Amino acid sequence: MAEVEVRDIRKTFGGPSAAVDGISLTCGDGEYLVLLGPSGCGKTTLLRMIAGLEHPTDGDILIGGRSVRGLPPRARKIAMVFQSYALYPHKKVEQNISFPLEAQGLSREERAEKVRWASGLLGIDHLLQRKPRQLSGGERQRVALARALVREPQVFLLDEPLSNLDAKLRASARLELKQFQQRLGVSTIYVTHDQVEAMGLGDRIAVLNFGRLQQVGTPEEIYHHPANTFVATFVGSPPMNLLERDGKIIGFRPENIELEKNAAARDDASIFRSQVLRVENLGADRYVYLRVKDEKGDTNVIAKLPIDHPLRVAADDDADMVVRKRHLRAFDRSTGEKTAA
Amino acid sequence: MRRTVIVDETVRVHHLLDREEVLGPLMLSPLMIYLVALIGLPLVLVFVYAFSDATTGAEGFSFVGLQTFQKTLDDPVFRVALRNTVVFTVIAQLVVIVLATILGFVLSADFRGRWFVRFLVLLPWTTPIALSALAWLWMLDSLFSPFNWILGQFHVVDVGTPVAWLGQDNLAVTSVVALNAWRTLPLAAVILMAGLTSIPPELNEQAEVDGAGFWRRFFDITLPLLAPIMMVAILFGIVATFTDMAAVYILTRGGPGESTQVLGSWSFITGIQGGSLAQGAAIGIFMFPVLLGVCILMLRRASRVDVV
Numbered sequence: 002m003a004e005v006e007v008r009d010i011r012k013t014f015g016g017p018s019a020a021v022d023g024i025s026l027t028c029g030d031g032e033y034l035v036l037l038g039p040s041g042c043g044k045t046t047l048l049r050m051i052a053g054l055e056h057p058t059d060g061d062i063l064i065g066g067r068s069v070r071g072l073p074p075r076a077r078k079i080a081m082v083f084q085s086y087a088l089y090p091h092k093k094v095e096q097n098i099s100f101p102l103e104a105q106g107l108s109r110e111e112r113a114e115k116v117r118w119a120s121g122l123l124g125i126d127h128l129l130q131r132k133p134r135q136l137s138g139g140e141r142q143r144v145a146l147a148r149a150l151v152r153e154p155q156v157f158l159l160d161e162p163l164s165n166l167d168a169k170l171r172a173s174a175r176l177e178l179k180q181f182q183q184r185l186g187v188s189t190i191y192v193t194h195d196q197v198e199a200m201g202l203g204d205r206i207a208v209l210n211f212g213r214l215q216q217v218g219t220p221e222e223i224y225h226h227p228a229n230t231f232v233a234t235f236v237g238s239p240p241m242n243l244l245e246r247d248g249k250i251i252g253f254r255p256e257n258i259e260l261e262k263n264a265a266a267r268d269d270a271s272i273f274r275s276q277v278l279r280v281e282n283l284g285a286d287r288y289v290y291l292r293v294k295d296e297k298g299d300t301n302v303i304a305k306l307p308i309d310h311p312l313r314v315a316a317d318d319d320a321d322m323v324v325r326k327r328h329l330r331a332f333d334r335s336t337g338e339k340t341a342a
Numbered sequence: 343m344r345r346t347v348i349v350d351e352t353v354r355v356h357h358l359l360d361r362e363e364v365l366g367p368l369m370l371s372p373l374m375i376y377l378v379a380l381i382g383l384p385l386v387l388v389f390v391y392a393f394s395d396a397t398t399g400a401e402g403f404s405f406v407g408l409q410t411f412q413k414t415l416d417d418p419v420f421r422v423a424l425r426n427t428v429v430f431t432v433i434a435q436l437v438v439i440v441l442a443t444i445l446g447f448v449l450s451a452d453f454r455g456r457w458f459v460r461f462l463v464l465l466p467w468t469t470p471i472a473l474s475a476l477a478w479l480w481m482l483d484s485l486f487s488p489f490n491w492i493l494g495q496f497h498v499v500d501v502g503t504p505v506a507w508l509g510q511d512n513l514a515v516t517s518v519v520a521l522n523a524w525r526t527l528p529l530a531a532v533i534l535m536a537g538l539t540s541i542p543p544e545l546n547e548q549a550e551v552d553g554a555g556f557w558r559r560f561f562d563i564t565l566p567l568l569a570p571i572m573m574v575a576i577l578f579g580i581v582a583t584f585t586d587m588a589a590v591y592i593l594t595r596g597g598p599g600e601s602t603q604v605l606g607s608w609s610f611i612t613g614i615q616g617g618s619l620a621q622g623a624a625i626g627i628f629m630f631p632v633l634l635g636v637c638i639l640m641l642r643r644a645s646r647v648d649v650v
Contacts, residue, residue: 054547075553087548091566100562104553152553 003065003078003155004030005051005188010060012046012212020046022212023060028156031186033179035203037193039235043212044192045160051190052081052158065155075104080149081158084165086141088133094120094144095129101152119147123181138166139174146181157182157189163198175201196236200224208232227252227330230337239288239303241330244273244295249340250332255305257328260289260314264321271329273322275302277314287312291322391623398617410624419600420625423608427629430515430604431583434522438530438579439572445527446534467528475592478521482507482593511601514594518602521593522583529582530575537571538564574643577636584632605629 005028012021021043028034036044049055051062053074062069069077080101089097095116102112120126123143133141142162149157162178163171179202182189193199199206200220208215208223208231216228227233233241233252241252251271264272275291278301289304289312304322306312314320333340359365392410396403414420449460466474481488484506493499508514541564549559587606590596596603596611605625613622 052551054550074547074551075555079551081548081551083544083548085542085544087542087544089545089549089563100549100554101552103562104555104558148552 003188004028004063005156005190006063007047007051008061008063010047010050010062011058012043012050012055013058019043019058019212021050021057024209024212024214026207026214026217028188028190031188033182033189033191033202033204035191035193035199035206036209037196037199037203037206037236038209038215040194042209044194044209046212047209048081048158048160048190048192051156052079053077078152078155079158080152080154080156082142082145082149082160082162084161086133086145086162086165088141088144088148090133092132093129094125094131094133094136097133097144098129098147098151101148105152115151116147119150122150123147139170142166142174146178150185154187157187159189159191161193162191163193164195171198178202196238200236206236208235210235226339228339230332233330233332239305242302243332244293244300244302245334246295248334250334250337252330252332253324253328255288255303257324258302258304258306259323260304260306260312260320261323262313262318262320264323267323269327270323270325273302273324275320275322277316277318277320279316280312280314282308284308289314289320291320293322388623388626391619392627394620396619396623398614398619403620406620410620414621414624414628419603419608422600423596423603423605423625424628426515426602427584427604427606430519430522430586431580434519434526434583435576435579437519437523438527439576441523441527442530442534442575443568443572445531446538449531449535450538463531464528466525467532471525471588472592474525475521475589478517478524479508479593482517484509508594509598511598514598514602518590518593521589522586525589526579526582530579533571533575533578534568537568537575540571541567570643574640577640577643580636581633585629 007024007026010021010024011019013019024043024047026034036047038044046055050057051064053069053072053076057070064077064079074081089100092100098116098119099112102115107115116129117126120129123146125140125143125147128136128140128144133144136144142165145162159178163174166174175198191198191202200223203220205217205219206223207217210231216223216232218226218228223232223236227236227241230243230250230252233243237254239255241254242258244251266272273293275293278290278292281288281290285308287306287308287310289306291302291304293300293302302322331340332338359368391403393405393407394403395406395410445463449456449463480486484490484504487504487507489507490499490504493505499505505513507517545563545567546559549563554562585606586604587610590602590604590607591610594602596607605628609622609625612625613619616622
């Protein structure tokens with residue numbers, strides 16, 4: 002178990018822009034750090050540099066306080082789970098799990114002992130004699146985790162390990178992953194483009210875009226106090242609504258909107274005149290699509306209202322959106338960075 | 343009620359071509375005609391001739407049963423040729439599989455000027471065997487051989503007494519094996535390159551993270567995953583080397599003595615040049631079991647879809 006630190010790390014692949022453009026970040030001992038960003042934001046490249054599969058153009062990587070820049074992957078005491086799980090197709094599950102142990106030169110008994118321990122922990126004892134192609138997606142993921150586990154690594158590196166599972170399985174796999182990590186207490190760096198996974202799993206989330214770090218913080222900080230408009234719109238579904246007002250960008254979450262007819266001016270809330278475009282019933286919630294006039298012209302806004310909340314407006318009605326002042330966020334119009342409201 | 347209209351439509355020619363059971367055989371027919379006329383028919387003729395006393399001189403022939411085979415088996419040159427064919431094939435393919443694996447790595451690697459290296463590697467394969475064998479004949483000539491010149495420059499051989507590459511038994515055998523390896527190498531290298539690029543790169547990266555060094559990754563991950571496609575390359579190589587006639591014929595005519603005689607060349611020399619069609623055919627038939635075995639293996643491999 003160890004702390005992982007990257008310092009001013011950069012990676013260019015010879016193109017005009019850097020894949021990772023000067024990121025400094027620390028994953029504390031035993032912490033679950035999620036790297037979140039859209040595809041092409043550099044999160045996987047960053048993970049691969051920590052693993053040692055890519056060599057940074059600039060900057061340094063420290064694991065447990067020691068620079069690992071010059072070390073090959075196998076000397077870094079890390080374990081990685083790839084998006085595809087990368088199980089060795091010609092080896093049985095048992096041989097897959099014991100492969101890292103063979104490379105360590107452990108005896109047959111020690112290997113069998115550890116394979117038993119890891120497969121018991123993940124509940125795959127009964128699959129040991131199967132080939133990877135005979136396994137389901139969820140079983141493959143467990144085998145990949147078991148193989149990562151037997152090395153007793155200082156750090157787990159997980160590259161979108163849930164994206165190959167179907168939606169039903171994903172929620173339960175998320176729970177298992179989290180429980181698994183909490184039990185072992187191993188520092189974990191987890192790459193995903195799915196903000197639900199990031200919010201649910203991460204002790205802290207690092208949001209990346211265009212190879213740069215946008216914000217690091219707890220899921221609550223990221224969600225409620227986004228550092229800029231990118232984070233505001235990338236995290237949350239539907240995303241934070243943004244309007245231009247008084248030379249600033251005003252942001253508020255869809256669930257923080259109340260709809261009223263002819264709302265009176267109030268001290269503790271801002272009121273936005275709007276028109277209802279459409280109402281969507283999604284079971285537990287309603288999405289109300291609204292059009293608001295702001296300094297740019299018309300902007301669309303989505304309000305998310307609980308279904309048991311009485312709705313007094315319908316499509317084409319005029320409606321006033323009431324947003325409490327404490328729910329309003331302000332961003333600079335030119336840079337998109339957070340400013341005082 | 344609509345059905346009648348549809349039936350009318352089907353008789354129109356362009357609709358006829360939309361039907362797979364009509365279009366398929368139509369598209370395949372040129373190939374089928376080629377296969378039957380130029381491969382199937384001669385194959386049948388070989389079997390017919392082998393049981394007869396046919397010669398190139400006479401028009402008619404009569405069947406003589408196994409007499410021709412008896413004569414063939416008693417012929418000491420035939421036995422040399424049979425042994426040579428097997429030995430040459432095995433040695434050439436062993437050499438090819440090692441070199442082709444190395445070349446496969448080189449070809450699938452990403453580096454500057456890769457296209458040029460690929461071009462060079464493929465060159466022997468694109469050249470007709472008769473032409474390249476002639477080039478080798480010159481390179482191995484006792485007086486003008488560039489090998490002799492180079493070795494002479496390094497004082498490995500005496501310039502005054504050049505090495506007769508094709509004049510001594512062992513050297514001639516080595517030369518023939520080398521030519522066969524050289525000409526089957528490109529195809530094998532390209533097949534192995536395709537095999538290597540089809541292995542997902544994460545597998546090697548995973549093994550790297552799992553702590554495996556280069557050799558462990560090669561023998562434990564790459565080689566087992568490459569084995570099926572390596573088999574295909576070897577089978578192609580066996581067919582090319584086992585049935586070879588041109589390389590031996592142009593380079594040595596089976597000599598010196600009969601030391602490089604193989605089934606292909608001996609069949610040609612006996613059947614066409616010697617005029618004994620029957621015996622030439624009988625010699626050729628001895629290639630049949632091996633080629634049949636290779637065919638069965640290939641067809642099995644082709645029908646077995648191994649999904650990772």
